[in-house]
Amino acid sequence: MTKEPSRLSRALSDYPLIPLTLLLVVLVVALELLRPGIVNERWIANTIKFAIPLAMLAACQTLTMLTGGIDLSAGVAATVVAFVMATQVPVLGVPLAIAVSLIPAIAMGLLNGFGIAICRVHPLIMTLGTGLVATGCLQVYQRFVIASGSVVPESLAWLGTGRTLGLPNSLALFLPFAALILLAQRQTGFGRLLYAIGSNEGAARLSGVRTWQVYFTLYALSGVIAGITGLLYVGLIKAPSLSLVNPMLLPSVAAAVVGGTSIFGGRGGYGGTILGALILTVLGTLLTLVQIPEGARGVFFGLIILAVTAIYMRLTNQT
Amino acid sequence: MTQILPRSPLLNAQGVSKRFGAVAALKDASLSLAKGEIVALMGANGAGKSTLVKILTGALRHDNGQILIKGQDRRIGSPRAARRAGLVPVYQEPSLIPDLDVRDNLRLGDTPVEPFLHWVSELGLPDLRLDAMIGRLPLASLRILDLARAIAAEPDVLLLDEMTAALPADLVDRVLTVVRAQADAGRSVIYISHRFTEISTLCDRATVLRDGVTVGDLPIEPGIEERIVELMLGAGVASAAQSRPPKPRPAGQKPRLSVRGLAAGTKLTDVSFDLHAGEVLGVVALEGQGQDEVFDVLAGARKSLRGTVLVKGEPAHFAHPADAIAKGLTFVPGDRAHALLMQRSVRENIALPLLARLRNWGPIAMAAEGARVGAAIERLQIDTRAQGEVRRLSGGNQQKVTIARWVAKGVDTVLLFDPTRGIDVRTKRQIYDLVRDLADQGAAVLYYTSELAEIRLACDRAIVIFGGRVVDQIEASAASDAHLMRAAYGLTEKDRATEKDGATA
Structure with a gap:
């Protein structure tokens, strides 16, 4: 039956963020030892600036993974929103362009919800498919708007790249966002149901949960979060393209997994994901500084993620 | 033929202890087993039974003590080592792979097919x-x-954990006969069960654990049950629960739940009964007579083919469990694994139905929820030492959590499917008391049980289902095991117009 956990692992599974925080500190110390003086106010602000979009996109993965799902269309949704917004600004003006641009992300989320809850397609396949469909649609859309050109609004650039009192402005978006997700996951009915469905969908049904309602809401919400991430990211990069956020998709999955969220559902939370995003960002910097070829860097990055995840799961008795 | 100290024990464990952190699960457990002997291993939940079994089968290592197998000191490091030493367990949960067929499962365990088929047939x-x-x-x-797979491996020691818990009465008899024959052929058996009738017919001795210590090693003889219960519970608690006198039903009261001509699936063909407020209605049936379907339909987990369900006189149709819950019908399934969020806390498990409706998706009033959950925990006396994850609780406490969920939500009509399966005597009595309590406060309870004695211990009235139909209806006080058993086999089929006999009181 169940394996009896040791005292250490029980403590760690009660406070799962402690080992992650320690790992983050170790990485920062290693960086400072490798290149003394690098860890300064400017570096910290830069790290946070790049970790925030990753952490936001990873919120899509965390929330869906709590139910045992995943959102592989999140990267595309973010890209679509950023591209639609930038191309609609010359036509509609900034506020309306932002509002209109979020519509495709919500539509993608509802399509995901439909496939997963009603047709019972596995989330991995469903969201992958939705992502591919949306990419195709975006290419068609591009033909029609090629003349209008694209504009990244000043406000988004300010949010994405600006700093106030040494801290990145994107914190003004991220802190309330993170607080909301952290609160929602434990202290709202919706959040609890995500854990419930991920632990035992049948039991949730028997307790009266209409799971399709949860899936539709969840994947639509994931689309909206991805869309907002896309808006922030295009403000950071300032150049919309047809694959803007797509490369961040797999790191966003990695951030959630490194942060201790189980891909099988029912365990984890957004707190770990934020640390996971910071860990991945710092690790990226660290590997850039080490004088090794690009390919080897990728190999190390992957191996470290695997090792961290394996050790962490063992420590918190998730096997 | 039985002796307290068996001659040259085949297996002899002495002074076994095991700690988990600060908790001593076993302090001084002893168990000895002679060739050809059947020993019952008994103890209330948390007495250390499971821990001792896991140590003997190599799933855990003991801290101190000695385990001699055929006179040799053996440290059983793994389940595989246990098998090599001739010890083969059959656990409560089936250990077969669901996505493979029988043949492939046998191949995985290197089980010889011919003997296996022989035993399955036996x-x-x-x-x-x-x-x-x-x-x-x-x-x-x-x-x-x-079980057939274990016997086909020709072990020296068979370890059977609640072997008969999920079995219908006819298969129980077969199992007991075969196990007895195995012992007569020289194999030894460690038999874990909560059913005294089986233990007194099958076993030679009983070893009783309490709080991690072996407190008794008794030969089975007539009247030993009370002595064993005393040992398991400690002094002062033991006395058999009394069956209650029949309860007069107020005339002219509309039933809480009326089922008429219900049919579902292939097994449930035509079931009708009334369930009144304040009443506990027992359901007796052999395995697969349609009782699962009755409960599933009433819980909204399965569609009916024919028939009507009236709740307080109003026709009701359940397309989803949420519909049944909205009508006040709450279901505790027979398999706890179907009801529980194993990795989540006791609190989240109990609060789950409170959050299910769309309008409760918003912020949770944490203090109010805490109070409600706390009251339910209190009422069911759930042991909250390991409440962080339900999977760490004992079986009895897990069962209490599945019921506490509906106590916290507010109970109207409860559908309990074999709620005491495989749990200890003390918890069983707590559940009988709770069921009585709920009924006294106006709840209506439908109570399926695989243990006939529970009809007298927990119910007011019973219906017997056989072949998808109600074949008998009887006041609990008059329901002898013999009568129920005959009815369950379809031997005393009465006219089915028994619904109109409201004047029995």
Whole structure:
């Protein structure tokens, strides 16, 4: 039956963020030892600036993974929103362009919800498919708007790249966002149901949960979060393209997994994901500084993620 | 033929102890077993039974003490080592892979097919096909397959954990006969069960654990049950629960739940009964007579083919469990694993139905929820030492959590499917008391049980289902085991117009 956990692992599974925080500190110390003086106010602000979009996109993965799902269309949704917004600004003006641009992300989320809850397609396949469909649609859309050109609004650039009192402005978006997700996951009915469905969908049904309602809401919400991430990211990069956020998709999955969220559902939370995003960002910097070829860097990055995840799961008795 | 100290024990564990952190699960456990002997291992939940079993089967290592097998000191490091030492367990949960057929499962365990088929047939399943998918077989058949597989491995010691818990009465008899024959052929058996009738007919001795210590090692003789219960519970607690006098039913009261001509699936053909407020209605049936379907339909987990369900006189149709819950029908399934969020806390498990509706998706009033959950925990006396994850609780406490969920939500009509399966005497009594309590406060309870004695211990009235139909209806005080058993086999079929006999009181 169940394996009896040791005292250490029980403590760690009660406070799962402690080992992650320690790992983050170790990485920062290693960086400072490798290149003394690098860890300064400017570096910290830069790290946070790049970790925030990753952490936001990873919120899509965390929330869906709590139910045992995943959102592989999140990267595309973010890209679509950023591209639609930038191309609609010359036509509609900034506020309306932002509002209109979020519509495709919500539509993608509802399509995901439909496939997963009603047709019972596995989330991995469903969201992958939705992502591919949306990419195709975006290419068609591009033909029609090629003349209008694209504009990244000043406000988004300010949010994405600006700093106030040494801290990145994107914190003004991220802190309330993170607080909301952290609160929602434990202290709202919706959040609890995500854990419930991920632990035992049948039991949730028997307790009266209409799971399709949860899936539709969840994947639509994931689309909206991805869309907002896309808006922030295009403000950071300032150049919309047809694959803007797509490369961040797999790191966003990695951030959630490194942060201790189980891909099988029912365990984890957004707190770990934020640390996971910071860990991945710092690790990226660290590997850039080490004088090794690009390919080897990728190999190390992957191996470290695997090792961290394996050790962490063992420590918190998730096997 | 039995002695307290067996001659040259085949297995002899002395002074075994095991700690988990600060908790001593076993302090001084001893168990000895002679060749050809059947020993009952008994103890209330948390007494250390499971820990001792896990140590003997290599799933855990003991801290101190000695385990001699055939006189040799053996440290059983793994389940595989236990098998090599001749010790083969059959656990409560089936250990077959659902997505493979019977043949492939046998191949995985290197089980010889011919002897396996022989034993399956001996155990009452002559029609088993080797290409049957495990996932499609009923639980009772899986237990039989597990047992046949264990016997086919020709072990020296068979360890049977609640072997008969999920079995219908006819298969129980088969199992007991086969196990007895195994012992007569020189194999030894450690038999874990909560059913005294089986233990007194089958076992030679009983070893009783309490709080991690072996407190008794008794030969089985007539009247030993009370002595064992005393030992398990400690001094002062033991006395058999009394059956209650029949309860007069107020005339002219509309039933809480009326079921008429219900049919579903292939097994449930035509079931009708009334369930009144304040009443506990027992359901007796052999395995697979349609009782699962009755409960599933009433819980909204399965569609009916025919028939009507009236709740407080209003026709009701349940397309989803949420519909049934909205009408006040709450269901505790027979398998706890179907009801619980194993990795989540006791609190989240109990609060789950409170959050299910769309309008409760917003912020949770944490203090109010805490109070409600706390009251339910208090009322069911759930042991909250390991409340962080439900999977760490004992079986009895897990069962309490599944019921506490509906106590916290507010109970109207409860559908309990075999709620005391495989749990200890003390918890069983707590559940009987709770069921009585709920009924006294106006709840209506439908109570399926696989243990006939529970009809007298927990119910007011009972219906017997056989072949998908109600074949008998009887006041609990008059329901002898013999009567219920005959009815369950379809031997005393009465006229089914028994619904109109409201004037029995």
